[in-house]
Amino acid sequence: MTNNENQAIIALEHVVKRFPSGKTWFTALKDINLTLGRGEFAGLVGPSGSGKTTLLNLVGSLDSASEGRVDVLGMDVGKMNAKKSATLRKKHLGFIFQTYNLMPVYTVYENVEFPLLLLKEKAGKRRKAVMEALEWLGIESKAKSKPARLSGGECQRVAIARAMVKKPEIVLADEPTANLDAENSHHILQTMEQLNRELGTTFLFATHDEKVIKYLKRKIRLFDGKVAADEIIQS
């Protein structure tokens, strides 16, 4: 780990997450303790139902822990109200989804521009940042296209551009390659790796895809809601 990476920007202490299941409760996460440093390229791996997405939602302040504490960028997510959570996501977090979730009525350019509109960036700055993001992802020629006219790989690149355009500290990616073929998956992962290297953005994946796992520098294996293994891969 570098000095930069030593700086913990995600910290989970004794985190438990329960969901109601009929008259009883289902425990999705059991006493999770985890720390991620700045600039990490880490992944939560494990079979379906192991708690990957639940953990990602807690870090992304989309959900709150039943017990324990989740700190993101030094802020206790559990104590944040909805407005502060939204501000955290707006300014510091980027999301990449399995199904891209682009807004179909907007063009590629407009989809990528949306996070900057929320940040109330000026038009000139927005234009520059959007074009830069599209160039990183090699989709600048598709700027005026609507998502329906793009391939799956192109859609995911747009989703990455949308997550990266505001240069967030953390990107949370939930099964980002699940709908992509091998070639597109590698291309996307190489791009993310490059962004991680050049911009120092922390990436946290939730995946059980071997193609993704091969790229990870840290594998946090979850099983039955617990951290079964935490492995740093030496390059």
Place this chain on the structure above:
Amino acid sequence: MIQFLIKGLLRDRQRSLLPLLVVTIGVMLTVFMHAWVTGVMGDSVEFNARFETGHVKVTTRAYAENAGQIPIDLSLEGAGEMLNILHSKYPDMAWVERTRFGGLIDVPDESGETISQGPVTGLAIELLNENSGEKERMNLTNALVRGHFPDEPGEILISNHLFEKLGISLGREVTLITTSMYGSMVFHNFRISGTLSFGMGSLDKGTLIMDLEDARHVLDMEDATAEILGFFGPGYFEPEKAEAMCRVFNEKYSDPKDEFSPLMQNMRSYPQIANLLDMAGLMAFIITAAFIMVMSIVLWNTGLISGLRRYGEMGVRLAIGESKGHVYRSLISESVAIGLAGSVAGTLAGMLCAYILQEKGLHFDVNMDTAAVMMPSTFRAHITPITYWVGFIPGLISTVLGTMLSGIGIFKRKTAELFKELE
């Protein structure tokens, strides 16, 4: 951001065009229905006003008490002066004199022997005065079946039914047998210039219409009239205004101790008409309210569905960092824009349809020979001040409430659950 949202709204037809069309059609139907029901109910009431009661009517107190007997001996004397008072005090109203009387029509042969006879209900109106507006008010032009309107004194119109029953020809002289204002027997010859049919049994059986001056001459009613009818300018009865007018007029001119003093009554003073007015008001309210309720449910649902189908989009927007409040407000703003645009468009379209039916009317060729209450054969819509805003209840309020209700889900559901809607 606003520009961004407007762009999305315009491009997503399911979000803009479809709800806009539904709102527009719903509002149009509501507005049109309201104008139509108001018009039809109002027409029935108005028909009675035009033929019988006026919006207000001035008679002597004694005549008012015995109106059912058509007592011309209790007519109002000094009619000219009373008319001048009414014109000067209420210049916005149309005032006309009318006299009703009963009698017998006798058709004689060349030697004066009776060929046929029939009872008549006489109505004397200002027929030769083109400015009186009576022909239009009573829709006589459309009711004329044969011949022409009287051009000169001594000519009368009779109902077509009676004309056929008497078996006579146009231009034929007939004798009217009746009593004068002072009770003496009167015989007078008139020439039949035309025949009328109103499509109403009560009017078509034995109506005779003559000019008021002819009646005055024959019935010995110099400067007298049985009734003075007043009509509001816009053409529809205004209950509160009429009530106030009667109160003020009667306080000043009517003396309960003098049965020949004038008495002003409004339409509501006649129990049958009051019932009709109440029923018309109630029916208009029930039909309009029921329609508004149905349309409100439809448009509420439109708002609800429109909001629900966008839970996925809301999930993305929340994940990217938009606050719940902002998402909710943007949904409401869109709904207000669509509700407002649809309400305006629907109101204009509804009013256009209503205006056409207000001007042209819808003619029903129904035989009302046995009808107890006078009903018009042509029904019209009526645009009132309510027509201008009634469509906004389902169009704007229901649509926005529907959206507000569906949008509450944004706050009730956890962000992560909304987020799952994406998958």
